[in-house]
Amino acid sequence: MKKFGFTTAQSRSIDYDKVNTKLIKYIIENESSFSTCISCGACTATCSAGNITHFNIRRLNIQIRLGKYETIKQEIDKCMLCGKCMLVCPRGINTRNVIMLIKKGLTTLDLSD
């Protein structure tokens, strides 16, 4: 791609040979609607927790796919499960279930490489 003058920011690219995909696989297995996310950010815009803190579900989505579990662990605790994100989601994703699955996955799964 670089040959054609395009560059890709490291923070936005997912190298599937290197990333740990255990959590994302676990989530999609149990909540398949998560795979339809278009990263529009409506969830983040309406978020009650995001109103008080810097909690950002849209960013969380990328971090899950990147396998950055330490960051997710700190972030996910901020969600209050109020459900506004679910109501505004244009793709009808069960965001509350995704959050619960992340929490459960982080505590019960063996996520080491």
Place this chain on the structure above:
Amino acid sequence: MIEEYFVLPFIIGLFVLLVTLAIKYVSWIVQLSHIDKLRVLQGFFTRRTLSAIKKIWKECLLHTRIFKTNPLLGYMHMSFAFGWFVLILVGHIESYIHAESLSVPPWESIFFRYFHHEHFVGERFFAHFMDFILLYILSGVFLAYAKRLYSRVFGIKRSTKLKPKDRIALLSLWLIFPARLFAEGATASLYGNGGFVTGTLGGVFSFFEINSSFELAMWWIYSSSLGVFFITLPFTRYMHIPTEVLFILLREYGIQLKKEYNSVSKIQVYSCSRCGICIDACQMHHAEISNNQSVYILKNMRDENLTDRKLYNCLLCGRCEQACPVGINLNDLRISQRIQASKEFNSSYDFLTYKNTPQTDVAYFSGCMTHLTPGIKESVCAILEIAGINYLFLDKEKGACCGRPLMQAGQYQAAKKLIDYNRQQILDSGAHTLLVSCPICYKVFKDDYELGQINIKHHSEYFLELINAGYISPRKSDNIIVYHDPCELGRGANIYNEPREILKKIGKFRKVRIEKNQSLCCSGSLGDLSLSMPDRNIIKEQTLSVLLKHNPDILATACPLCKKTFVKGTFIQVKDIAEILVDSIKKKTALLPEMENVCE
């Protein structure tokens, strides 16, 4: 003597039954919390025991609550329970009178006619009376056969799925009474001691010239079916028969279900008769989901093999709880399982910091869902302004969630953190009234906040008070309005009349076919974590079709989540009570310009 071995299956069965029951009862009662044990001790020698016995009589034997669901179904259950009870009781009295003593072994009372053929005082009366009761039970057995074929006649569209051991127990129960009829008929044929039913059958048997080995075979079948039923009873749904008695007793002593799953929960789980009435109450079947209804969840809880997918797939609308003839707290039981399943990952919400709250008379908490439907919060504020109330918009900016959605997801410890935070703010404000425009918040404020003297009011309650006190005066319009009862407000907090009262004042109020404590769920519920959006839409359409049957002008509700859910499914106006009310006041007083955006 060897002929009398036929009583063995019965004796073994009865022994196994009594030992298993004793073990279960003792372990449950030992596991009760200390306070609950004290409650039992204190309540035991009071009138509560008598009232429990009265309820046991009405619910366990006469099954009056099933009669309300369907008379035929009630009759079937009553004939089995009450009929069998009378049969055992009168059978014992008969054998005591015959022996002129109280020391009669149980098998002699149960198989009385096999052992005694001679005449004694009242023998004819007992023979006919026992036959009458047997006939009564047999009519129930016949209905039970018919129910398997034509369940719709009994008001049940969908019936529970059975496991092999349930089938064995069911078949043995079905066999007991016909077997008794044939056994007593055979004896009557040989010794002429039958009543009007068994005697007649005996006459038929005499025609075929039966002998004593046929008679013995019949008694063997009768005894074996009793034995099999007794042995399978503690391990199948029939365990509800003895457990429900214990459940009613404990309930009368004031022992309630706790948040955690404990022995009180177990007693409730085992009290489920798996009658299947909850299956028809559940709206999930519209989306062709038929594995997560309360009867199946309770079965999984009993067998300890409940999966997360099933556990979290429930709207917690409470329709099944309303329909349950046993009165089991189905929603709270399910939540207790969710608490169990998610207790390892509760959040601490350290970012919430206490801040100074200004003083006020009325504290208004809108909640997350009302923030998502700004029309409602603006209307509430506008009405408060018009009425001239000194109020404080508590969570106007940067408000925390009330904790109810966490509670529904089983995150009890996390919810406690939010409750503590909000509670402090409400108490600090010095308000005498807490006004809430979301039934989800309202329920948790009522149930878990422990706010002491503060009046907690849903906006429909509060606005009705304002209207009645003359603070606001709405104008009646010609709009035809129907009302949807939100689950958390209706079944959850028992508020049905206030919203209707208001609507009757501002429009032409029309009833809908299914309403109040039977009302349908909008399907938007936060109680469900895994129901997919397409399935939610199917349930929503079903609910809308009931609500909008007579083409109203406005579909009114009193919950922002119901409104948000319905808006996506219909072209008819969906409005919260506050919005309709503010419209009618504005039209009358023309207080328009300065009242816009009062919340901003």
